Amino acid sequence: MGAYILKRLISAIPVLLGITVIVFLIMAMIPGDPATAILGSYATPDNVEKLNRDLGLDKPLVQRYFIWLGNMLTGDFGRSFSLNRPVLDEILDRFQATLILAGVSFVLCSILGILAGVVSAARQYGFADKAITFTVLIGISIPSFFLGMMMILLFAVNLRWLPVSGMYAIYGGGDLPDLINHLIMPALALAAVATGVIARLSRSAMLEVLRQDFIRTARAKGVPERRVIYGHALRAAMVSIIPVLGIQAGFVLSGAVYIEMVFQWPGIGRMLVDAILKRDILLVQGGVVFVAAAYVMFNIAVDVAQSVLDPRIKT
Amino acid sequence: MTAFLKLLFRNRLAALGAVVLGLILVLVIITPLLPLADPNVTSTGDRFARPFTQGHLLGTDHLGRDLLSRLLYGTRLSLAVGIAAAVIAATIGSAIGIIAGYFGGRTDNLIMRGVDMLMAFPYILLALAIVAALGPGLMNALVAVAAVNIPFFARNIRGITVSLAGREFIDAARLAGKGHVRIILTELLPNVLPVIIIAMSTTVGWMILETAGLSFLGLGSQPPQADLGSMLGEARAALITAPHTSVVPGIMIFFIVMSVNLLGDGVRDALDPRLKSGALSRPRATTRVDRKDPAPTRPQQGALDLQDLETQFHVGARVYRAVGGVSINVAPGECLGIIGESGSGKSVTALSVMGLVASPPGVITAGAVKFEGEDLLSARYEALRRKRGDKVAYIFQDPLATLHPLYKVGDQMIEAIQVHHKVPRSQARARALDLFNAVRIPNAESRLDNYPHEMSGGMRQRVGIAMAMVNDPEVIIADEPTTALDVTVQAQILALLDDLRRERGLAIIFITHDFGVVAQLCDRVAVMYAGRIVEEGPTQAVLDAPAHPYTKRLIACVPELGGGRRRLEAIPGLPPVVDKLPAGCAFAPRCTKAAADCQRGEIGLDRQGSRAVRCIHPEEALA
Numbered sequence: 001m002g003a004y005i006l007k008r009l010i011s012a013i014p015v016l017l018g019i020t021v022i023v024f025l026i027m028a029m030i031p032g033d034p035a036t037a038i039l040g041s042y043a044t045p046d047n048v049e050k051l052n053r054d055l056g057l058d059k060p061l062v063q064r065y066f067i068w069l070g071n072m073l074t075g076d077f078g079r080s081f082s083l084n085r086p087v088l089d090e091i092l093d094r095f096q097a098t099l100i101l102a103g104v105s106f107v108l109c110s111i112l113g114i115l116a117g118v119v120s121a122a123r124q125y126g127f128a129d130k131a132i133t134f135t136v137l138i139g140i141s142i143p144s145f146f147l148g149m150m151m152i153l154l155f156a157v158n159l160r161w162l163p164v165s166g167m168y169a170i171y172g173g174g175d176l177p178d179l180i181n182h183l184i185m186p187a188l189a190l191a192a193v194a195t196g197v198i199a200r201l202s203r204s205a206m207l208e209v210l211r212q213d214f215i216r217t218a219r220a221k222g223v224p225e226r227r228v229i230y231g232h233a234l235r236a237a238m239v240s241i242i243p244v245l246g247i248q249a250g251f252v253l254s255g256a257v258y259i260e261m262v263f264q265w266p267g268i269g270r271m272l273v274d275a276i277l278k279r280d281i282l283l284v285q286g287g288v289v290f291v292a293a294a295y296v297m298f299n300i301a302v303d304v305a306q307s308v309l310d311p312r313i314k315t
Numbered sequence: 316m317t318a319f320l321k322l323l324f325r326n327r328l329a330a331l332g333a334v335v336l337g338l339i340l341v342l343v344i345i346t347p348l349l350p351l352a353d354p355n356v357t358s359t360g361d362r363f364a365r366p367f368t369q370g371h372l373l374g375t376d377h378l379g380r381d382l383l384s385r386l387l388y389g390t391r392l393s394l395a396v397g398i399a400a401a402v403i404a405a406t407i408g409s410a411i412g413i414i415a416g417y418f419g420g421r422t423d424n425l426i427m428r429g430v431d432m433l434m435a436f437p438y439i440l441l442a443l444a445i446v447a448a449l450g451p452g453l454m455n456a457l458v459a460v461a462a463v464n465i466p467f468f469a470r471n472i473r474g475i476t477v478s479l480a481g482r483e484f485i486d487a488a489r490l491a492g493k494g495h496v497r498i499i500l501t502e503l504l505p506n507v508l509p510v511i512i513i514a515m516s517t518t519v520g521w522m523i524l525e526t527a528g529l530s531f532l533g534l535g536s537q538p539p540q541a542d543l544g545s546m547l548g549e550a551r552a553a554l555i556t557a558p559h560t561s562v563v564p565g566i567m568i569f570f571i572v573m574s575v576n577l578l579g580d581g582v583r584d585a586l587d588p589r590l591k592s593g594a595l596s597r598p599r600a601t602t603r604v605d606r607k608d609p610a611p612t613r614p615q616q617g618a619l620d621l622q623d624l625e626t627q628f629h630v631g632a633r634v635y636r637a638v639g640g641v642s643i644n645v646a647p648g649e650c651l652g653i654i655g656e657s658g659s660g661k662s663v664t665a666l667s668v669m670g671l672v673a674s675p676p677g678v679i680t681a682g683a684v685k686f687e688g689e690d691l692l693s694a695r696y697e698a699l700r701r702k703r704g705d706k707v708a709y710i711f712q713d714p715l716a717t718l719h720p721l722y723k724v725g726d727q728m729i730e731a732i733q734v735h736h737k738v739p740r741s742q743a744r745a746r747a748l749d750l751f752n753a754v755r756i757p758n759a760e761s762r763l764d765n766y767p768h769e770m771s772g773g774m775r776q777r778v779g780i781a782m783a784m785v786n787d788p789e790v791i792i793a794d795e796p797t798t799a800l801d802v803t804v805q806a807q808i809l810a811l812l813d814d815l816r817r818e819r820g821l822a823i824i825f826i827t828h829d830f831g832v833v834a835q836l837c838d839r840v841a842v843m844y845a846g847r848i849v850e851e852g853p854t855q856a857v858l859d860a861p862a863h864p865y866t867k868r869l870i871a872c873v874p875e876l877g878g879g880r881r882r883l884e885a886i887p888g889l890p891p892v893v894d895k896l897p898a899g900c901a902f903a904p905r906c907t908k909a910a911a912d913c914q915r916g917e918i919g920l921d922r923q924g925s926r927a928v929r930c931i932h933p934e935e936a937l938a
Binding site: 015022026029125138142149212222232235236250255258261269273276281285309312 | 428429431432433435436437439440441443444445447448449451524528531532533534547554555558561562565568569573576577596597598600666669671673696700701703704705708709711713716717718719720721722731734768782
């Protein structure tokens with residue numbers, strides 16, 4: 001197992017390098033002169049030239065890439081001019097908030113989605129199946145940002161059950177119950193679409209498995225039907241559900257950008273949008289590389305989970 | 316194509332999606348012709364007018380602009396941008412995919428590596444990076460959304476192209492001296508185009524949503540121009556005071572995405588042939604029993620007694636009569652062989668006993684299965700389950716598919732014991748070990764911890780036999796347990812089964828298509844054809860003097876060692892499809908002795924002592 005994890009980590013290196021190359025090339029597309037973009041059109045030529053030198057922009061492209069990469073590897077992501085603090089510090093602060101939101105959402109959508117899919121398959125064409133299928137269809141059709149806004153209207157404004165936005169109450173709060181209180185709506189809104197997708201996939205994976213010969217064997221042995229479905233069939237279906245969980249994690253992470261805007265959640269998605277609007281290129285660049293790298297690592301974890309679950313995978 | 320459309324629109328939800336989407340499309344196309352207020356004229360005096368106010372059907376926004384007008388123009392813009400993004404992504408992505416798939420080799424490798432890199436990003440990061448570089452704006456958002464979706468098309472289309480590029484017509488075009496560009500444009504593209512269009516139709520909704528999302532974040536369309544996303548984004552500030560400004564564009568996005576989803580699901584289902592075959596429905600815990608007539612009340616004979624059993628498959632309007640009135644019984648310590656070609660109904664007969672025929676589509680429509688004086692077909696699920704594997708056990712063919720691939724074989728054995736008997740795990744494991752030794756699995760102790768894929772075919776089959784034996788059942792139904800094995804292993808396994816039945820007084824029903832195996836193991840044999848028993852009797856008597864022409868031909872098919880250069884007589888033709896059986900004898904069309912009266916009407920099973928035959932012109936009269 002240890003050797004397998006190591007192998008997967010090593011195979012991630014070219015992917016990570018590829019990510020930095022792509023981000024670097026996209027940023028190199030910036031029309032005109034980045035220093036002017038940062039300093040604005042009223043900057044003096046002297047200042048522009050100085051900044052260009054500071055950023056190493058007077059050097060050739062390839063050299064610039066390696067300088068940038070080298071700096072990042074030593075933890076130097078540059079300095080955000082709009083916040084006037086090191087990019088990495090800001091990223092780490094913000095990523096923590098995103099991780100709480102996206103992590104809770106991911107756990108929610110995995111559990112709810114698989115549960116709904118399995119129940120739906122077990123009661124195929126029954127009332128529960130129809131109700132779940134209908135709910136799922138609605139769930140995957142509502143844009144998460146609209147769902148979030150409607151939830152605010154209902155639960156925060158009309159019913160006053162939950163806080164409108166933010167991560168902690170401004171006065172008092174700051175403890176775990178306060179965090180959970182603030183987390184419920186954004187986490188649910190973010191989980192909705194992924195829950196629907198996972199439920200659909202789990203349902204069809206279960207139906208596929210339930211027709212397999214080994215399920216007939218389990219029945220022929222006299223295994224009770226509950227156990228056939230929630231034991232034998234679900235275990236086998238998980239093999240095709242797990243990779244989809246990995247893909248959905250990417251969508252949850254993406255959706256977090258919208259949800260963070262709607263609920264004023266101090267995460268990295270909102271940081272990126274603000275940075276784009278303020279043309280804080282270094283902050284965008286660092287944030288994108290950081291989150292993409294984190295996502296690659298998460299996918300390795302998914303692969304490892306898969307190999308634990310399926311003994312047929314050669315580790 | 317018309318069949319596809321018919322199938323698509325029979326799906327009511329898909330039709331609903333098509334209607335809603337069509338309505339929206341028509342609305343936005345005729346928008347400029349409608350008597351609407353200018354969407355960009357502000358009138359701050361009228362701000363936040365509620366819906367249904369005079370002159371503003373849907374009210375006004377924070378600058379007093381007419382919401383209905385803005386909604387329709389915004390929808391127009393959103394749809395145009397989303398569709399444009401889809402077309403761009405599809406064009407560039409497909410071009411990349413075709414080039415990679417057609418040229419293969421290093422080109423393919425390089426391109427697909429790049430595509431994999433792009434797919435390693437959560438999509439929005441890539442889109443944000445592109446917008447960051449190009450600056451906020453609707454065109455830049457369009458470019459970003461298109462770019463993010465290029466890898467999806469590239470990968471899909473490459474897969475299709477690779478499989479096409481190896482086909483003969485491409486080689487033929489190459490030999491005819493056509494250039495690469497011409498081959499791609501005239502030979503490949505027409506074949507790939509339908510796939511591109513389907514992929515596009517399933518992703519266009521997604522792209523509309525993505526551009527709306529970027530606009531919502533303020534990175535897409537800039538004021539005063541508005542698409543649905545930026546309308547929602549602007550309305551967010553007034554969410555609490557004037558919720559209708561948010562609800563109006565939000566509902567529109569919801570309708571668009573939902574109708575695209577419904578239509579996309581319909582397209583997917585209509586293209587999936589499994590839907591028609593009913594292969595996507597879940598089999599119930601037991602086969603459905605739906606008997607028109609009361610079950611036979613004859614007393615039980617032997618350990619297990621099948622009486623007039625009829626099992627059918629109902630697929631759509633078709634009825635396949637897989638088993639058409641089979642009566643057989645087996646005594647304790649006896650081995651009954653059921654023999655027939657593939658599709659003769661022998662396996663379905665066996666599976667019907669314990670209600671293991673997949674249902675739907677299987678239905679047991681008549682007859683009874685008597686065991687311990689009761690009819691198993693009338694039994695409640697729990698009563699039947701308690702007998703499964705405990706009193707009546709199965710051995711299936713191909714244990715790689717019939718053993719659970721993710722559980723250790725020892726655990727599967729232990730489970731078989733523990734679902735019927737409350738014994739501690741250690742005791743169950745000891746019992747499993749005993750049986751592994753009994754079926755002569757070497758290193759039984761360590762084998763218990765193997766997964767099925769770690770064992771050889773012969774070993775897996777032994778596990779299957781051990782599992783059937785584990786609760787000391789009274790009847791074992793073995794469905795071609797040796798078909799997949801090589802001859803030496805087969806002989807060992809037959810010998811093993813023979814020992815077990817002699818030692819433990821077990822009744823065995825042995826299903827096979829091999830008369831050699833029957834001769835070696837079975838006391839009696841029943842020959843099945845097209846769902847019915849055509850001949851039955853003691854094995855030796857049937858082998859020596861087959862009465863039914865079909866039995867005779869079947870025996871003639873078996874090559875004999877040392878039997879000289881005898882001509883092997885294959886039976887010409889195929890067994891009939893059991894959804895339209897001819898009247899009378901089903902074998903008549905393939906029979907050399909067939910006469911006019913063979914297909915005139917029902918032919919009964921003629922029983923004489925221990926033998927029976929269903930033929931009016933038998934090879935030999937039964938004595």
